Amino acid sequence: MRVVALEEHFTLPAAVAKYVKPEAIAKRGHYKGRRVAPGKASPMELLPEFGEKRFKSMDDAGISVQVLSNSGPGPDLVPGADGVAMAREINDHLAGVVQKHPKRFAGFAQLPMAAPDACADELRRAVKDLKFVGAMIHGPCENRFLDHASYDSLLAAAEELDVPIYIHPNVPVPAVQEVYYSGLPEGADRVVGTAGWGWHSEVAIHILRMVMAGTFDKHPKLKMVVGHMGEMLPVMLARLDEVSAADVGHLKRKPSDTIIQQVWITTSGIFNQPPFIAALQTFGIDRIMFSVDYPFAPDARGRDFLNEVALAPADMAKLCHGNADALLRLKA
Numbered sequence: 001m002r003v004v005a006l007e008e009h010f011t012l013p014a015a016v017a018k019y020v021k022p023e024a025i026a027k028r029g030h031y032k033g034r035r036v037a038p039g040k041a042s043p044m045e046l047l048p049e050f051g052e053k054r055f056k057s058m059d060d061a062g063i064s065v066q067v068l069s070n071s072g073p074g075p076d077l078v079p080g081a082d083g084v085a086m087a088r089e090i091n092d093h094l095a096g097v098v099q100k101h102p103k104r105f106a107g108f109a110q111l112p113m114a115a116p117d118a119c120a121d122e123l124r125r126a127v128k129d130l131k132f133v134g135a136m137i138h139g140p141c142e143n144r145f146l147d148h149a150s151y152d153s154l155l156a157a158a159e160e161l162d163v164p165i166y167i168h169p170n171v172p173v174p175a176v177q178e179v180y181y182s183g184l185p186e187g188a189d190r191v192v193g194t195a196g197w198g199w200h201s202e203v204a205i206h207i208l209r210m211v212m213a214g215t216f217d218k219h220p221k222l223k224m225v226v227g228h229m230g231e232m233l234p235v236m237l238a239r240l241d242e243v244s245a246a247d248v249g250h251l252k253r254k255p256s257d258t259i260i261q262q263v264w265i266t267t268s269g270i271f272n273q274p275p276f277i278a279a280l281q282t283f284g285i286d287r288i289m290f291s292v293d294y295p296f297a298p299d300a301r302g303r304d305f306l307n308e309v310a311l312a313p314a315d316m317a318k319l320c321h322g323n324a325d326a327l328l329r330l331k332a
Helices: 013-019 022-028 052-061 080-100 116-128 149-161 174-181 188-193 198-212 237-247 255-262 273-283 299-308 313-328
Strands: 004-010 065-070 105-107 135-138 165-168 224-226 263-266
Touching: 004 165, 004 313, 013 080, 052 299, 065 080, 065 313, 080 105, 080 116, 116 149, 149 165, 165 198, 174 188, 174 198, 188 198, 198 224, 198 255, 237 255, 255 263, 255 273, 263 273
Parallel strands: 004 065, 065 105, 135 165, 165 224, 224 263
Antiparallel strands: none
């Protein structure tokens, strides 16, 4: 069966070296990279590679298409004209990769989030000229989430183009690191602050801010994607409705309805059944799409997960490719 994976990453080290200053990374927040088990390839070494290693990993796991996105550091760390130039350089590079391998790759645009006024134009260019299928952002930028008024033109452009925006986690900003995750043993602070908990809760907060601020009501055709089996949202939707009932009179819909109607989720990086069952029972099969999170997670784990899923053939096809094909207008 055709298998499309949506949260699969690359980097362009030359662009990072050219545009991103070390102090900008420190200002955003920074952890040492995750430890790599002996004998395992480092994700940082695999990220820039688009050749034999990536294709072998995909083929061995039966993955037909990767939708590629920049992993960062990215233009969200670079204000002004340089941030716009960095986004364009990364997008042009990715477009060349996709054009070379159109049956194996598609692309999500990188946006100059530190220059909000330029985001809509770059999204339009990426979709219309480079044939990208949407955009990926990495958490808040300069303490601004997508509910901030400065991003209104970006969200309107995404509606106009009918493409989704994928919210990917980022490391917590220093103030959050200090209060929530400091004082833990080295390594444990990173685990709790990022992949083990913190960045998933931050993506959920990002979506909840958009709900509670009325951003989705203002942009009813906006389509958002989040990974990691819904970033904790599936298990909290009923409680969210219950505890917010007296405080959401300014909204047109219940929070859960807004989320289920305008947010799609992927399986990236989570390969066990209980979270999938929760996602399935809350979002439904039409809103769930397969992803791996390569190279931070191995394609083989994604294949093992698919082999364990018990779904009717038609629903399995939706999970593996049908929902992604429809949302991103991918052609087999």
